[in-house]
Amino acid sequence: MKLTMKNSLLSLLVVGLMACSPQGDAQDAKTPATDIDTTHLERMGFSIEQISPSSVDGLYEVITNEGLIYVADGGKKLVSGRIYDITGAQPENLSEQRLQAMRLNDLEQVKDSVIEFTAPDEEHVIWVFTDPTCGYCRQLHENRANYLAEGITIRYLGWPRTGLQGTAFNQLQQVWCAADPATAMTAVKQDQPVRSGACDDPVAEHFALGKKFGVRGTPAIVLESGRLLPGLLPPQKLLEEIEK
Incomplete structure (x- = not known):
C-alpha cells in the first residue's frame, strides 16, 4: 500500500511518530489507560468500550460505538486517522489489524x-x-x-x-x-x-x-x-x- 497526498495530515503525522517509537515503548506512556479522561469523548456522543495504549508513545486507542479512534494528552486531544508501521518493505496498517480483531470479537458475541x-x-x-x-x-x-x-x-x-x-x-x-x-x-x-x-x-x-x-x-x-x-x-x- 502506498501513502499518497490523499491521506490525511493526521495520518501522516501518526506515521512519522510510529517511525520513532517501537511498539513495545507504548507501555512507557506517562498516563495509564485507566486515567484517561473520557468526559470529552462522551460529550461528543461516543460510548467508550475499551481504552488501551497504542503502538505510539503517548497515544491511546479507544474502541467506541463508532469504531476505533485515538486520544492523547490524557483524553483532551482526539486524533483521527490510521497508524502505519513503516519500518518494513511495505507500510503495515496497525490500525486495520486492531479493527479486524475488534470485528471478530464483536461478531462472536x-x-x-x-x-x-x-x-x-x-x-x-x-x-x-x-x-x-x-x-x-x-x-x-x-x-x-x-x-x-x-x-x-x-x-x-x-x-x-x-x-x-x-x-x-x-x-x-x-x-x-x-x-x-x-x-x-x-x-x-x-x-x-x-x-x-x-x-x-x-x-x-x-x-x-x-x-x-x-x-x-x-x-x-x-x-x-x-x-x-x-x-x-x-x-x-x-x-x-x-x-x-
Missing part, C-alpha cells in the same frame, strides 16, 4: 442471532450485512448455492440502509421473527410477503454493529480475518480474497 446458510463442505465463513431492498444483496442471495459449493458458509446480519425505520427495517424484523428465518429471508428477497409476529429481534443490534465496523452500504462482507469488503463479489473472486 452475536453469532447466535445470525441467519446462516451452511456450506455442505464448509471451509470458510463470511458474515454479510444485508438489506432485502438492495439489488446486489438479492444477487448474492440468488447465487448462494455457488458460494456454498465453494465451501463458503454465509451468515447474515440485518443492515437496513435507511436506518431503523422504513420498508427494509420492517422487512428484516419480520424475517428474524419468522418461524423459519432462512426461508423468510429468501421470500422477502423475492418480493414475497412475510408475515410474523413481533419478537425481540436483533436488527437494531446488527445495525449498530455495522456502523461501528464502518459499513456504508450493502452487501458488506466480513471475512474470517476480520477484513471488511464492501459490495458484491462473485464466488470465485470472493474465494480469492479469502485466501489472500
Whole structure:
C-alpha cells in the first residue's frame, strides 16, 4: 500500500511518530489507560468500550460505538486517522489489524442471532450485512448455492440502509421473527410477503454493529480475518480474497 497526498495530515503525522517509537515503548506512556479522561469523548456522543495504549508513545486507542479512534494528552486531544508501521518493505496498517480483531470479537458475541446458510463442505465463513431492498444483496442471495459449493458458509446480519425505520427495517424484523428465518429471508428477497409476529429481534443490534465496523452500504462482507469488503463479489473472486 502506498501513502499518497490523499491521506490525511493526521495520518501522516501518526506515521512519522510510529517511525520513532517501537511498539513495545507504548507501555512507557506517562498516563495509564485507566486515567484517561473520557468526559470529552462522551460529550461528543461516543460510548467508550475499551481504552488501551497504542503502538505510539503517548497515544491511546479507544474502541467506541463508532469504531476505533485515538486520544492523547490524557483524553483532551482526539486524533483521527490510521497508524502505519513503516519500518518494513511495505507500510503495515496497525490500525486495520486492531479493527479486524475488534470485528471478530464483536461478531462472536452475536453469532447466535445470525441467519446462516451452511456450506455442505464448509471451509470458510463470511458474515454479510444485508438489506432485502438492495439489488446486489438479492444477487448474492440468488447465487448462494455457488458460494456454498465453494465451501463458503454465509451468515447474515440485518443492515437496513435507511436506518431503523422504513420498508427494509420492517422487512428484516419480520424475517428474524419468522418461524423459519432462512426461508423468510429468501421470500422477502423475492418480493414475497412475510408475515410474523413481533419478537425481540436483533436488527437494531446488527445495525449498530455495522456502523461501528464502518459499513456504508450493502452487501458488506466480513471475512474470517476480520477484513471488511464492501459490495458484491462473485464466488470465485470472493474465494480469492479469502485466501489472500
